[in-house]
Amino acid sequence: MGRIGRAKIAIIGSGNIGGILAYHATSRKLGDIVLYDIVEGRPQGKSIDISAAAREDEFDLRIVGTNDYADLKGSNIVVITAGATRRPGMSRSDLVHINSKIMKEVSEGIKKFAPNSYIIVVSNPLDAMVTLCQRYTGFPHHKVMGMAGVLDSARFATFIAWELGISVRDINATVLGGHGDSMVPIVRFANVNGIPVTELLERKYKGDKSHAKKVMDQLVERTQTAGGEVVKLLKDGSAFFSPASSILTMIEAIIQDQKRLMSASAYLTGQFGVYGYYVGVPCIIGAEGVEQIVEFTMNEEEKIMFDKSVAAVQELINSLNDPPNAA
């Protein structure tokens, strides 16, 4: 029998997220890893360090650290975590010009050496960076997607779990829209194994509906600003453990053809009334990348919030100095 191939995952940007992602991807035995960075030594150092965890963590995978895009050859999935992060007081949009330049360079490297790969973009401002990556690579839209919704939904679920004192594993929560402070946590869909969170809050607060609503509003607001809350506390970087876990969820869905439904930044061709933009929506993710965008009927309040969030994404994308092959 010939050698059965295994997945090759390239990570562009070997900083906080890239390093943790590489470590967890190997300890979950997802595939061989290529860690790329523009800084010499950083990916090489991290790859030696992760390789030395292999015996104790029981994996037999190859981890290569490099400053050469040629090492991406044969990659099935490329994750882009290259770029600047926010500092306290900055919005994600403040990163747009510096990270746009990085996205051009990175996309060209991927296009040349991993032309058949699926791309998961993580660099901020997320929806604008996914847009640029697809335009610069010219890859089919379903093969280029952004990670944000999985993380934002996980944050919403976490805050609900803390409020209710219930395991986060039983909480379903969905956040849609652009990955900015106007993102849209869908309150109507938040539930604990099917039981609406709104009802559980009303019970917790002994039928005081207005207090329960106030608490839910606070959970929504904390979700929308959770990234900034971490930035403010860390002072010199942004969240990295939970983003890495969320990326792994997407990688696994593609590699294992799981067809899971999750929020991801995907290219809309009329769904939810949006044409020609990448925005966070419910997607089926499997071996073909974004295999389907799952529409549902938004109520009036959700639609207003969603449209506002989409408008913020559109404004940012339309402001880019050099939008190549405008959509």
Ligand code: A3D
């Ligand atoms: P950090 O630890 O600074 O790592 C970024 C890495 O990118 C560094 O090692 C840099 O050397 C490298 N880099 C810079 N320019 C280039 C280039 N031209 N080519 C290759 N590598 C380069 O940041 P991080 O890992 O914490 O975050 C990475 C990105 O993810 C930032 O843009 C964050 O804003 C973003 N982020 C997104 C989310 C989402 O949910 C979407 C969450 C958290 C962070």
